[in-house]
Amino acid sequence: MSPDELDTVLTLRTAVARYEELRVRDLFDDVEEPLGRAEALELIALGEVIARKARYGRQLAVRTAREAGASWSQIGRAMGTSKQTAWETHNRWIEQQRRREGDPGHLGMDEDAIARERRLAGLGEWVTRRR
DSSP states (O other), X not given: OOXXXXXXXXXXXXXXXXXXXXXXXXHOTTOSSOOOHHHXXXXXHHHHHHHHHHHHHHHHHXXXXXXXXXXXXXXXXXXXXXXXXXXXXXXXXXXXXHXXXXXXXXXXXXXXXXXXXXXXXXXXXXXXXXX
16 A cells, blocks of 8 residues: 555554564564565555654644743754754644645645634744854
């Protein structure tokens, strides 16, 4: 299965559990049943699904941090990056959510939600401060 197919049927928890099951079998030579081609490809696809779900969850956590009053400097530090990179990443995510509105298997955001997210992210503030 492709990551897109798996993404719609697996939660992060179930994707991680299956990934770990396959990864452990892949790591050890003494397993009774080594991975075949289909399972090796599934392991790759699961890694992509986990990364996607983790990125989405991270951006939800960024939104929660902003709602709780965290600055972009604090968020950048928590992400191990600069405040500008954290802000730019989050704003790219907002734009992706706008484009995904109505896509099967994705929540997306309507224009009202996008406007709220942009205000929370301080879209106008950053541009003004950078000049």
